Amino acid sequence: MIKIENLSHTYQNRGIEALKNINxxxxxxxxxxxxxxxxxxxxxxxxxxxRLVEPSSGRIFINGEDILHSPLEKVYQxxxxxxxxxxxxxxxxxxxxxxxxxxxxxxxxTNFNTIFSRFSPEDYSVAxxxxxxxxxxxxxxxxxxxxxxxxxQRVAIARALSQNPEIILADEPVSSxxxxxxxxxxxxxxxxxxxxxxxxxxxxxxxxxAKRYGTSIIGxxxxxxxxxxxxxxxxxxxxxxxxxxxxxxxLYGKTGF
Amino acid sequence: MAKLVFKSRYRKLLIGLxxxxxxxxxxxxxxxxxxxxxxxxxxxxDFVSRMFPPDVSNLGKFLLxxxxxxxxxxxxxxxxALIALPLSFLAARNVTSNRFIYHVVRGVxxxxxxxxxxxxxxxxxxxxGLGPFPGVLALAAHVTGALGRYFSEAIETVDPEIxxxxxxxxxxxxxxxxxxxxxxxxxxxxxxAFYYLENNFRAATVLGLVGAGGIGMELITxxxxxxxxxxxxxxxxxxxxxxxxxxxxxxxRKKIIRIExxx
Numbered sequence: 001m002i003k004i005e006n007l008s009h010t011y012q013n014r015g016i017e018a019l020k021n022i023n024x025x026x027x028x029x030x031x032x033x034x035x036x037x038x039x040x041x042x043x044x045x046x047x048x049x050x051r052l053v054e055p056s057s058g059r060i061f062i063n064g065e066d067i068l069h070s071p072l073e074k075v076y077q078x079x080x081x082x083x084x085x086x087x088x089x090x091x092x093x094x095x096x097x098x099x100x101x102x103x104x105x106x107x108x109x110t111n112f113n114t115i116f117s118r119f120s121p122e123d124y125s126v127a128x129x130x131x132x133x134x135x136x137x138x139x140x141x142x143x144x145x146x147x148x149x150x151x152x153q154r155v156a157i158a159r160a161l162s163q164n165p166e167i168i169l170a171d172e173p174v175s176s177x178x179x180x181x182x183x184x185x186x187x188x189x190x191x192x193x194x195x196x197x198x199x200x201x202x203x204x205x206x207x208x209x210a211k212r213y214g215t216s217i218i219g220x221x222x223x224x225x226x227x228x229x230x231x232x233x234x235x236x237x238x239x240x241x242x243x244x245x246x247x248x249x250x251l252y253g254k255t256g257f
Numbered sequence: 258m259a260k261l262v263f264k265s266r267y268r269k270l271l272i273g274l275x276x277x278x279x280x281x282x283x284x285x286x287x288x289x290x291x292x293x294x295x296x297x298x299x300x301x302x303d304f305v306s307r308m309f310p311p312d313v314s315n316l317g318k319f320l321l322x323x324x325x326x327x328x329x330x331x332x333x334x335x336x337x338a339l340i341a342l343p344l345s346f347l348a349a350r351n352v353t354s355n356r357f358i359y360h361v362v363r364g365v366x367x368x369x370x371x372x373x374x375x376x377x378x379x380x381x382x383x384x385x386g387l388g389p390f391p392g393v394l395a396l397a398a399h400v401t402g403a404l405g406r407y408f409s410e411a412i413e414t415v416d417p418e419i420x421x422x423x424x425x426x427x428x429x430x431x432x433x434x435x436x437x438x439x440x441x442x443x444x445x446x447x448x449x450a451f452y453y454l455e456n457n458f459r460a461a462t463v464l465g466l467v468g469a470g471g472i473g474m475e476l477i478t479x480x481x482x483x484x485x486x487x488x489x490x491x492x493x494x495x496x497x498x499x500x501x502x503x504x505x506x507x508x509x510r511k512k513i514i515r516i517e518x519x520x
Binding site: 076078080091111 | 441
């Protein structure tokens with residue numbers, strides 16, 4: 001499904017090596033969780049997959065197509081099949097829930113219709129369906145501003161779902177929510193993906209979450225993959241490799257092991 | 258420590274001296290003279306007394322001309338805003354990566370804005386003749402420059418994370434601008450456009466001085482014919498008109514800004 005070969009990235013302006021020679025294969029329908037402390041390269045890796053970050057070198061194949069060396073039109077097409085969810089939801093706050101979800105259908109819309117916010121009946125029905133999947137069917141006319149954090153993230157999930165994605169990238173999707181909502185959102189997201197056979201790649205801070213929701217886990221540190229396997233394989237030594245020797249294990253949820 | 262105190266005193270003295278020099282230079286250059294002003298007060302009283310009572314025999318005509326000024330302001334502002342809107346995206350660094358286009362469009366905005374409405378009025382009167390139409394063009398030209406600059410600066414402040422979210426759906430660049438950037442700047446744009454409607458009504462009243470239609474043209478005619486009582490009528494209409502437009506525009510802008518703050 002996703003194949004990453006020798007991927008490296010250096011942020012030019014800061015000279016930081018965010019990714020160092022990453023090799024990774026992600027199978028269809030898998031739920032992969034990336035763990036690691038802040039600055040380990042989790043987010044850069046996710047954003048490289050749909051080319052929101054232009055990596056310095058390496059190759060990324062999505063269904064056999066090299067997204068880094070494709071013409072722009074092809075890139076749009078590949079991105080259309082990859083939904084993305086962000087830590088801060090990244091919704092247009094002053095617009096309605098429906099308008100935000102319909103943005104997931106832009107790939108299927110013409111420029112002319114986009115100007116007048118016109119979408120096809122199919123776009124509307126897909127958007128409606130996505131909203132009911134996240135249990136927000138009755139909220140389509142609400143402004144995003146008026147929603148709670150958990151509801152906002154559900155709108156963002158609906159936006160991603162309305163793309164009819166094969167892959168969903170979730171960049172710390174629950175980091176700005178309270179613990180109860182964290183679980184609720186992760187349950188919702190993983191259940192929908194399992195049901196629809198969507199490949200899910202999530203970056204998370206907490207180990208117990210990674211263990212609960214990931215069919216496989218990779219651990220990153222300083223731009224390198226230092227662990228790649230399933231949660232049962234994760235040993236004390238691996239944890240030290242990922243997070244370093246730390247007094248603050250409780251912050252990462254090691255208690256769950 | 259002592260050195261620091263000395264330094265800051267020295268600096269204050271220098272700044273004070275500079276201010277005095279600048280004011281002396283400006284006052285002597287402009288013959289600004291309070292004695293001249295005080296000696297002129299009787300002439301002013303004489304001039305003003307000849308304006309009373311205001312002559313309202315042509316009131317209907319003047320009011321129609323004031324409405325013409327309002328029409329000029331509406332069309333001029335709208336035209337300017339419509340031209341500035343698409344161009345402003347070309348003058349925003351986060352949208353246009355091409356430095357050449359960016360600088361050319363910025364240059365166009367600076368030129369449009371740098372030339373005063375009155376001067377634009379003179380140019381367009383010589384182009385399309387007397388009347389309100391050259392006035393409309395003059396307002397539009399100046400507003401294009403002003404709004405173009407404000408619009409493009411607003412675009413440069415949008416949240417790049419939201420843009421990323423729209424990009425990630427597979428939208429093309431045009432769609433990202435329309436659905437990702439524009440909704441973020443829309444309230445600001447409307448706010449600025451209304452501010453310029455207000456501004457343009459004021460500017461339009463003086464555009465008549467160069468023959469570009471509206472109530473200003475009546476003012477200059479009455480002044481030339483020494484119909485001082487008519488001049489007063491016209492001035493009253495102008496002041497009330499400006500006040501009314503200002504209030505209306507401020508009311509609308511306040512509503513828009515309030516919505517924005519809630520978010």
